Amino acid sequence: MRELSPSARLRIEELSARYPHKRSALIPSLQIAQREAGYVSEEAMVEIARLMDLSPNEVREVVSFYSLLHQQPSGRYVIRVCTNISCQLCDAEGILHHLRCRLGIAPGETTPDMKYTLLEVECLGSCGTSPVMQINNDYHDNLTPEKIDHILDGLQ
Numbered sequence: 001m002r003e004l005s006p007s008a009r010l011r012i013e014e015l016s017a018r019y020p021h022k023r024s025a026l027i028p029s030l031q032i033a034q035r036e037a038g039y040v041s042e043e044a045m046v047e048i049a050r051l052m053d054l055s056p057n058e059v060r061e062v063v064s065f066y067s068l069l070h071q072q073p074s075g076r077y078v079i080r081v082c083t084n085i086s087c088q089l090c091d092a093e094g095i096l097h098h099l100r101c102r103l104g105i106a107p108g109e110t111t112p113d114m115k116y117t118l119l120e121v122e123c124l125g126s127c128g129t130s131p132v133m134q135i136n137n138d139y140h141d142n143l144t145p146e147k148i149d150h151i152l153d154g155l156q
């Protein structure tokens with residue numbers, strides 16, 4: 001159970017007050033909740049819905065739509081692997097397979113030590129440098145299994 005902290009609640013209220021319609025602050029408010037807990041909990045969604053005069057379902061729909069918002073606790077490193085068409089043509093499946101083997105988890109799962117979460121996502125907007133993955137906010141492109149190993153070895 002992860003409710004919003006009083007300071008997060010205050011920041012969300014301040015943010016909402018900047019807009020003619022409170023709901024305009026929904027995405028940044030969800031980001032505040034996620035930064036605090038590492039994901040957007042059910043309790044946070046309900047509270048944000050109340051603060052923005054929305055239904056909890058309206059907030060859930062937004063959270064489930066964006067792959068950058070997590071509904072479950074996620075690892076310290078969230079790895080998003082694009083398997084859309086350009087990456088698919090450049091062996092994205094092989095890249096994903098390599099990550100599955102190396103991390104021992106399937107897409108949508110987190111390692112038991114909470115270090116890595118692996119996600120399969122739609123186009124990351126870097127089709128010209130396929131295949132592509134994103135680790136937290138950093139892009140890694142023209143991937144090969146060797147390059148992936150080197151990147152992961154460099155993470156603390």
Ligand code: FES
Pocket residue numbers: 082083084085086087088122123124125126127130132
């Ligand atoms: S298809 Fe993979 S980045 Fe666009």
